[in-house]
């Protein structure tokens with residue numbers, strides 16, 4: 001007997017028309033995808049009428065919480081004037097100016113609709129401006145689902161090959177093998193490996209793309225000096241340093257990881273939190289990397305780019321995050337840090353090896369085996385995914401929603417009581433898991 005009969009019934013119905021019953025592979029949850037019907041502030045309700053305190057935040061975008069009234073009002077006002085002009089409008093200039101003001105590398109901006117597209121565009125720009133073919137991509141990093149970067153996202157140890165020169169492992173079927181020829185896969189947080197790669201292939205490397213915090217696997221922060229080492233190597237060899245700030249952007253700092261860690265890339269992409277759930281992403285960077293676009297020699301396009309409601313949502317989001325000396329952002333950092341540390345404390349007093357890692361406004365939780373720090377992708381394979389699946393199911397039964405792969409997001413709509421409730425649910429879930437496992 002499922003605990004979520006309406007979700008299950010909708011899933012059974014959905015999968016006869018909607019492939020696998022979902023519109024994104026990341027929503028294919030166990031035992032079946034969940035169906036939701038509304039969300040407000042820090043809460044989301046499923047179709048069975050259960051309310052959850054939400055730390056999934058739609059995989060990150062809802063940084064102000066769900067259905068923020070100002071964001072909604074601004075979107076509706078914009079939509080009433082028109083939805084899409086296939087021409088310019090004033091609001092997108094205001095938004096571009098805000099990004100130039102906030103993001104250290106941003107001298108020029110272009111808007112796209114998704115992070116995947118923005119990543120695709122900046123890689124094209126790096127290749128165009130250097131005239132070189134290779135992009136350094138790190139094992140375990142995710143830069144969207146398009147062919148050119150769909151390698152070594154989450155390979156098994158058997159597939160992954162030698163740690164210092166990992167295999168380029170396609171992320172699922174249908175990815176052209178020839179796209180691997182445009183990539184050099186390297187271990188992350190290992191400046192020596194990157195220096196070696198530049199020593200061997202420097203005249204063929206167009207750019208290095210990195211999540212500045214490895215959010216998609218373990219939420220690992222860069223080792224001290226690692227981002228600067230990437231900056232120096234790119235400078236020495238005339239390659240583009242590209243930060244994929246789709247998760248870190250507006251979250252670790254309003255100016256992204258580049259503002260937080262003080263290392264300025266040539267190009268960067270922002271999405272998720274920028275748009276409070278609307279389809280908008282931004283590619284930003286130093287002016288010279290945009291010259292190809294400005295000369296109309298390099299193409300970046302999109303029918304839906306900078307559509308009215310997405311731009312209105314983004315402008316409202318940025319203004320709200322900046323208001324009152326960034327009070328909303330300070331709340332996210334404070335609550336996230338409290339929650340991360342509280343969960344770690346619960347882990348220390350439990351027989352189960354729950355640990356947390358990450359900067360605070362987003363962090364990772366998981367059950368870790370073995371010794372030593374988690375510094376790169378292969379260390380992440382020490383997390384017990386099945387145990388975490390039992391943990392998320394227990395949290396859901398207690399009215400707390402977290403993502404299955406361990407990343408926690410906190411919004412400005414959460415408060416100290418939300419953190420208390422999440423910690424109570426985690427304590428009860430851990431206790432239940434420990435007693436079930438002791439009985440087994």
Ligand SMILES: Cc1ncc(COP(=O)(O)O)c(C=O)c1O
Nearest residue numbers: 114115116142143144244246247
């Ligand atoms: C770091 C990173 N880059 C790119 C993407 C792709 O963004 P989108 O899903 O908007 O295409 C994601 C999505 O999760 C991401 O986490």
